[in-house]
Amino acid sequence: MQKIFALVDCNNFYVSCERAFNPGLEGKPVIVLSNNDGCVISRSNEAKALGVEMGIPVFQCEYLFRKHKMEVYSSNYTLYADMSRRVMDTLAEFTPEMEIYSIDEAFLSLAGFSSSNLVQYGRLIRTTVMKWTGIPVSIGIGTTKTLAKIANKIAKRNPEYGGVLDITGHPRPDSLLDKIAVSDIWGIGRNLASLLGRNGIYTALQLKNAPDAWIKKHMSVSGLRTAWELRGTPCISLDQAPISRKGILSSRSFGRPVETLSELKEAIATYVSRAAEKLRAQESASSFVSVFLTTGRFKKDNEHHTDSASSYLPEPSFYTPELISYAWQNLERIFKQGCLYKKAGVMLTGIVPQTEAQLNLLVHSRDNQKKRSLMKVMDCINTRWGRDTLQYAAAGTTRNWKMRQSKRSPRFTTNWSEIPVVKASFPRGLST
């Protein structure tokens, strides 16, 4: 059966989440910042038009924020993750097969749907998501994921498509590919785009028609897959299986430089707890724990200092206290007195399913069942009542090294005390 993919992508997702709860932001330039209020990571169309670039550091564009009275928000991932879940739940109503590709994107399989009605169906999806969640989306449809991605991009840029474009059903798809720069193709980043440019290949159409041997030689098999996908041959399949991560990283920049070991220990314990929660959520255990510290990427070379240390566990573990103690040992090995650290992180690798963990003949601990129960109770309480309802003393209580988040909106949908308040005025006689 002919494959048909739809890529549904939320427009300016984080900004749209803020707008869903604050309609006053509609029509205004709105910006959402990265963690630690460092960079711009989401912009409304109005903000884009005023010249705020994606990924730009805040200190380089604050003058624009002030000049145009932009609405600026810290990121509120609790809210965005919950809104994402609502959008994905809605999309799942429209197809039996779908892949959640990122927090704001999903691929839907529309194989078997009548090809003459695809655009209409896309419009129905679009209006439903808007109605049920308040989030605007764009939809691109094609016979491969790469073509669906391109169709989505075109739909988003050209309002005349009404937010939905089926590139495969278009009378002259090549005329569309001719207008797409190679750098706009999924899988072609800055480096490959410049390599292609040096070889006279500037558009998606040119890449589609380039010889396989040349592509393979210069862009490896991934490049070849992209070219084939442009030609309509699916090489990248829909990945429905819930992902089991091969490495789990938890790291943050500090709100201010940190130089004491005790504060670093708090931070590392905090990051281990986060990483271990993710580990248990996928029912895995980790056998290798790494810790890194850095004084920041933007220092001059002689002032810049980054170090990391790792250790094998005697046997794979999902037990936070144990992981913290190994992480601390690593931390102590790399900590240097007098360094002003800007960021630290913990990486868990060597990940295996809990049921397949290779036990150690010599040190096997007998109370795994107890540890499992304890972790389960903690995870349940923290899921039910909010993150860190129960936390490790090792993670500290003041945490004044925490990242800056000076302009975060309320967690409208996940926290009872931050739920939106509706001010209603009732006609006389109806109020109780």
Place this chain on the structure above:
DNA sequence: TCTGGGGTCCTAGGACCC
């Protein structure tokens, strides 16, 4: 002064095996 936080996949090269 101020610059996010996650991930994946591929290749090359070295160590080692028979």
Place this chain on the structure above:
DNA sequence: TCTGGGGTCCTAGGACCC
């Protein structure tokens, strides 16, 4: 002087994605 022909596994680094 001449020096095989396969493999595997691991790591580092580079490319990409959101």
